[in-house]
Amino acid sequence: MPVTSTQHDLDALTLTITADFAAPPERVWAIYEDPRQLERVWGPPGYPATFVDHALEPGSRSTYYMTSPEGQRFYAYWDVTSVAGPDGFTFDDGFALDETFAPNTSMPQSHADYAFVATDDGTHATFVTSYASADDLQQVLDMGVVEGSTAAINQIDDLLAADAA
Amino acid sequence: MIEDAEDRADAWFHALADRTRRDILRRVLSGEHSVSTLAQSYDMSFAAVQKHVAVLERAGLLTKRRQGREALASGDVEAVRSVGVMLTELEDLWRGRISRMDELLALDPADHRPEED
Numbered sequence: 606m607p608v609t610s611t612q613h614d615l616d617a618l619t620l621t622i623t624a625d626f627a628a629p630p631e632r633v634w635a636i637y638e639d640p641r642q643l644e645r646v647w648g649p650p651g652y653p654a655t656f657v658d659h660a661l662e663p664g665s666r667s668t669y670y671m672t673s674p675e676g677q678r679f680y681a682y683w684d685v686t687s688v689a690g691p692d693g694f695t696f697d698d699g700f701a702l703d704e705t706f707a708p709n710t711s712m713p714q715s716h717a718d719y720a721f722v723a724t725d726d727g728t729h730a731t732f733v734t735s736y737a738s739a740d741d742l743q744q745v746l747d748m749g750v751v752e753g754s755t756a757a758i759n760q761i762d763d764l765l766a767a768d769a770a
Numbered sequence: 771m772i773e774d775a776e777d778r779a780d781a782w783f784h785a786l787a788d789r790t791r792r793d794i795l796r797r798v799l800s801g802e803h804s805v806s807t808l809a810q811s812y813d814m815s816f817a818a819v820q821k822h823v824a825v826l827e828r829a830g831l832l833t834k835r836r837q838g839r840e841a842l843a844s845g846d847v848e849a850v851r852s853v854g855v856m857l858t859e860l861e862d863l864w865r866g867r868i869s870r871m872d873e874l875l876a877l878d879p880a881d882h883r884p885e886e887d
Contacts, residue, residue: 607872611861618783620860624868628875636871646870649863732864739783746859 609729618742619735626728630721633728634691637661637719644669652679657706661688667696668706682706693720700745713741781829790814791822798832799845805834808843 612621640656648654652671659667667683680701699714718733736742809819
């Protein structure tokens with residue numbers, strides 16, 4: 606597994622995941638730059654993503670939808686806020702109302718900050734995803750877009766034992 | 771009782787951000803404890819432990835009932851599970867994304883990959 610660490614910040618409602626890839630930052634960056642590659646990795650199993658518009662440029666809005674196993678489409682968008690290719694980029698990820706991709710303002714946005722650093726073996730990537738409130742995170746997960754994983758009761762112990770940031 | 775869902779969720783995360791409260795919650799999730807018994811486990815005053823219990827109670831993570839002169843506390847397993855599930859589900863989504871990226875990179879022709887020593 607290329608994941609090297611995961612950190613849950615209960616106060617900041619932030620998930621930070623680091624991973625090492627056996628490819629240079631330019632190659633990892635290319636996955637995010639190319640909508641055809643991006644849609645192969647973005648949606649969870651059973652919910653493939655289709656990017657309609659996509660450009661990694663500050664101020665640009667990407668539009669995409671995920672299709673559920675039942676054929677239901679979840680429309681969403683990225684508002685790209687800063688770009689420093691191939692070192693990383695930041696964006697806001699939100700849900701859209703329908704195929705017009707008008708933002709659904711009753712649904713929360715998450716903020717994403719991705720960074721790619723060259724190492725001797727390839728790339729050290731840091732993916733930070735944060736939510737404004739616990740309720741926002743709950744709402745996004747309730748959309749059912751995330752694989753329905755039922756955490757075992759012993760995972761609670763891990764959570765409670767984790768040092769607060 | 772906290773009515774608003776957002777306040778409730780904020781209260782959960784606030785309650786779990788303290789080491790002593792996490793420890794109290796671990797104990798009461800495994801069974802009912804009196805507040806005075808809990809207080810003996812910590813190097814702090816009874817009143818301080820009572821305050822921690824009250825924070826957990828307000829967050830809906832434990833429930834208290836009175837038995838004679840004793841206040842008995844037990845953990846609300848369902849409430850705690852929802853906090854755990856949220857961050858774990860998000861992490862699972864990311865683990866999937868990262869392994870799919872890894873697989874995609876592995877499909878590259880050999881001359882695009884770093885030199886093998």
